[in-house]
Amino acid sequence: MKVVVAVKRVVDFNVKVRVKADGSGVETANVKMSMNPFDEIAMEEAMRLKEAGVATEIIAVSIGTAQSQETLRTALAIGADRALLVETGVEIQPLAVAKLLKAIVAREQPGLVIMGKQAIDDDSNQTGQMLAALLGWSQATFASKLKVSGAAAEVTREVDGGLETISVKLPAVVTTDLRLNEPRYVTLPNIMKAKKKPLETLTPEALGVDVAPRLKTLKVQEPPKRSAGKLVKSVQELVEKLRNEAKVI
Amino acid sequence: MAILVIAEHDNAAIKPALLNTVAAAQKIGGDIDILVAGHQCAGAAKAAAAIPGVKKVLVVDAPHYAHALAESLGALIVSIAKNYSHVLAPSTSAGKNVLPRVAALLDVAQISDIIKVESPDTFVRPIYAGNALATVQSGDAIKVITVRSTGFDAAPATGGSATIENAAAAEQSDLSSMIGQELTKSARPELTSARAIVSGGRGMGNGENFKILEALADKLGAAVGASRAAVDSGFVPNDYQVGQTGKIVAPELYIAVGISGAIQHLAGMKDSKVIVAINKDAEAPIFQVADYGLVADLFQAVPELTSQL
Numbered sequence: 147m148k149v150v151v152a153v154k155r156v157v158d159f160n161v162k163v164r165v166k167a168d169g170s171g172v173e174t175a176n177v178k179m180s181m182n183p184f185d186e187i188a189m190e191e192a193m194r195l196k197e198a199g200v201a202t203e204i205i206a207v208s209i210g211t212a213q214s215q216e217t218l219r220t221a222l223a224i225g226a227d228r229a230l231l232v233e234t235g236v237e238i239q240p241l242a243v244a245k246l247l248k249a250i251v252a253r254e255q256p257g258l259v260i261m262g263k264q265a266i267d268d269d270s271n272q273t274g275q276m277l278a279a280l281l282g283w284s285q286a287t288f289a290s291k292l293k294v295s296g297a298a299a300e301v302t303r304e305v306d307g308g309l310e311t312i313s314v315k316l317p318a319v320v321t322t323d324l325r326l327n328e329p330r331y332v333t334l335p336n337i338m339k340a341k342k343k344p345l346e347t348l349t350p351e352a353l354g355v356d357v358a359p360r361l362k363t364l365k366v367q368e369p370p371k372r373s374a375g376k377l378v379k380s381v382q383e384l385v386e387k388l389r390n391e392a393k394v395i
Numbered sequence: 396m397a398i399l400v401i402a403e404h405d406n407a408a409i410k411p412a413l414l415n416t417v418a419a420a421q422k423i424g425g426d427i428d429i430l431v432a433g434h435q436c437a438g439a440a441k442a443a444a445a446i447p448g449v450k451k452v453l454v455v456d457a458p459h460y461a462h463a464l465a466e467s468l469g470a471l472i473v474s475i476a477k478n479y480s481h482v483l484a485p486s487t488s489a490g491k492n493v494l495p496r497v498a499a500l501l502d503v504a505q506i507s508d509i510i511k512v513e514s515p516d517t518f519v520r521p522i523y524a525g526n527a528l529a530t531v532q533s534g535d536a537i538k539v540i541t542v543r544s545t546g547f548d549a550a551p552a553t554g555g556s557a558t559i560e561n562a563a564a565a566e567q568s569d570l571s572s573m574i575g576q577e578l579t580k581s582a583r584p585e586l587t588s589a590r591a592i593v594s595g596g597r598g599m600g601n602g603e604n605f606k607i608l609e610a611l612a613d614k615l616g617a618a619v620g621a622s623r624a625a626v627d628s629g630f631v632p633n634d635y636q637v638g639q640t641g642k643i644v645a646p647e648l649y650i651a652v653g654i655s656g657a658i659q660h661l662a663g664m665k666d667s668k669v670i671v672a673i674n675k676d677a678e679a680p681i682f683q684v685a686d687y688g689l690v691a692d693l694f695q696a697v698p699e700l701t702s703q704l
Contacts, residue, residue, distance in 0.1 A: 162658060163523045172527050184640075240495070241504050264640065268522050270507045275465065275495035284570035285465055287492050290633065300574065304633045305488040306587075306642070307578040312464070314571045324623065324640065325633060360504035364517065364530045372665055375686035377677075381699040384671065384689050392669045392686065394591070394648040395615065395704065 147257035147294075147316075149192045149201040151226065152247055153185040153208050155217040156267040169365040172267075181217045184262020186224075187322040190329040191292060192260055193225045200294045201258070203227045207250050209238055215345060222340035223332045229345040234357065240268075242350075242357035244276035249353040251281060256317065258299070263288050263321040274321035284314035288323040396425030396515060399476060400449075401484035401494070404431060404439035406461070411588035412485035412542075414549035417446050419542040420483055421550065422512035426450045428479075429557070432471055434461035440559055447555035457564035463489050466568035469496035474565050476501060476537055480515070486541040486643075487587075494541055503535035510546030524639040524662035544587055545645035545666050579632050581619075583609075586637065589618035591648040594637055594664070597624035598653020598674065598693060605631055607694070608652060611701045620644065622654045638663035653693050656681030673697065 157163055158178040166173055181189075195201035206221035208214040209232040218229035232246050251259065264271035278285035286292075290309065291302035294316070302311045304323045350357045378384045388395045398420045403410040413429075420427045427448060431440045432455040440454040453475065459467045476482050476497060484490035486508045498505035510528075511519035517532045518540065586592060593612040595605055605619065612619045620642070621635040637644055639662040649667035654660060656672070656679055664670070665684055672685035673696050682688040689696060 157523070159659070163526050165527045172523060239504060241499060241502075244499055266524065266639070269524065269639070270505070271491050272495035272498070272505050272507060275492065276499035276505075278465075279469065279496040279499035284568075285492075285496070286571070287465075288488060303488075306634060308576065308632055308634045309578075310462075310576040311574040312571050313574055315569070318570075323633075324627065360535055361506065361531045361533055364532055366522070367528050367530070369521070369525055369528050372670075372684045374683045375670075375688065377682070377688045377690060381689065381691075381696055381703060384687055384700065385703045387687055388648070388669070388671070392648075394669050 147201055148203045148205060148254055149195060150205050150207055150250065150254055150256040150259045151185070151188050151192045151221065152259065152261035152273070153189065153206055153217050153221050154182040154265045155179050155208065155210055155214045156182045156265055159183055159266055165366055165368045169367060171363070171366050181220050182262050182265045184264060184322050186329045187324070187326050188260040188262055189221050189224045189226065190327045191322060194327065195294065196225070205230060205254055205256070207232070207247065209234065209243055209246055211235055218345055219340050220332065222343045223337045224330065228343055231345065231347045232350060232353065233347050234350050236357065237359050238357055239359050239361060240270050240272035241276055241360060242355065243273045244280055245355045246350060246353060246357065247277050248280045249355055258294070258317060259319045261321055263323055274319045278319040284318045286312060286314045286318060287321045289320050290323050290325040292320060292326065396423070396480040397478065398423060398425050398427045398481040398483060399479040400427060400429045401472060401482065401490065402429050402431045402439060402443050403485045403487055403489055404433060404436065406433045406436040407438040409439050409442045410487070411549065411585065412487050412544045413443070414446065414552055415544040415547045416483050416485045416542045417449065417550040418547040419509065419512060420481070421448055422547070423481055423515050425480065428453060430455070430472065430475060432460040432468055434458050444557040444559050445553045445555050447551055449555055449557040452557050452559045453562045454559060455562050455564050459567035460564070462573040463493065464571050464573065465493045465496050466570040467565070468493050469500065470568060471565040472497045473500045479537065481538045481540060483540045483542055486543045490541050494539055498539040501537055501539065503537050503539055504533060505539045505541065506531060506533060507541050508543045509540055510543050524658055525665065526658065543643055545643055579634050583612060584616070584618045586618045586620050586642050586644055589646050591615045591617035592620050592644055592646045593617050593650045593652065594620035594622065594654060595625055595630070595652050596622040596654030597628065599625060599630055602630040607697045611697055614701050614704045622660045651681050651685070652697060654681055655679045656684065
């Protein structure tokens, strides 16, 4: 079974982002970029499926500017067999990503698509569900455990009340949650090997997908700042403040 | 304009997040209908009909809606959505699971996690873990939206008398099925609707130590939450997690104990009214957002706090 893993290049999770002064967006020039952490978990899960003999080939896919090649090289260093970049300079929103991935799925015919449940830049949490819908496939979002057996997968999902386990028919789209696995470290020999692995570049036009954005961002602002309060010296003082000043107890 | 709100419920009753979603629908303006899709869900339908300002409650009662599986429920919502200008659901794990499926099938964008309604087509939503707020405008014919509860004060739960109308079920999808649920049982309030929350982080050391937080929570009538570090370490179950990718909360009082305050955690609680931080590390970033900070050993300070309440 082929497995497609979708990976996104995002501002590194440790970076505190700055809103641009003109309100047009967030400063991304000269900012450290990395693979979306949830997509790293998706890559790791694909590797485990391959090591278990379930996956035969792992294809990493990314959509974005030429720099997304770096993210795909990281995926190849983790262990993807080959990579596809859908190169575009325009803003690609989740519906367009889902449509592009649908076109890739038509080409590659995977049994499973794995991706992060959300990207930590736009925090949309949509693409996996949208892809499953467009393909008419089953979906298992927020996965914390994945077991493939035959023509179905058993997936434990993190939900608001705890955990639930569902069975989904394959092919399926799985989106990863934090506790699915702990991604491996990429080793230097694997980084070297990744440089020689195939990386193909496509375009939305070649895939016949209209990627025009549906949402227009009118402005981006800083959230209201929360100022630091005061340090209290004792539990007694804390209780007094909560009771008489904040009046919350 | 007509707005369809997807009810979050457990068949017997509605979940509090539905009230915040109705409040968001009222800000958009227009007739508001609620869809209650479930199995033996008359209780939930009755509760939804009691929310003031709701015109009609559509009830679709069938076994295949018992667990809100995305494939079956999504197809049902799509079949109804065409009569509406807006489809709203709470931004809960259930809402986030099904609504993008609906949007894709309608070939429209979804606007995730709105915290403010600027106009019927323009909304504010947080991006980058809430470190920026984007104002976005949708040009789609049907606006499909998930609503972050903390952005809207809950609509009243009683006083209304909407008509209840039964509607036909859509076809059952055989793509997925429920195997089982392990839901955390607790007598304490739910995290996302609690008036007060006591949260623990890595500093708690182990799961056993959360007992001292539970004792404090019980004194305050509070829910117990946790940081990602505490959940990843296995101290408490996943549904305790507050943060960018966990639960977003905004209680009257949030007490962060042994939590350093990573931006991903702050994203989930910084809209709380009063924040208290107890941490032995005076440099911890949590103190930069706390109204009241106490630099102390939590194993002494928390029991002392409990005893003084």
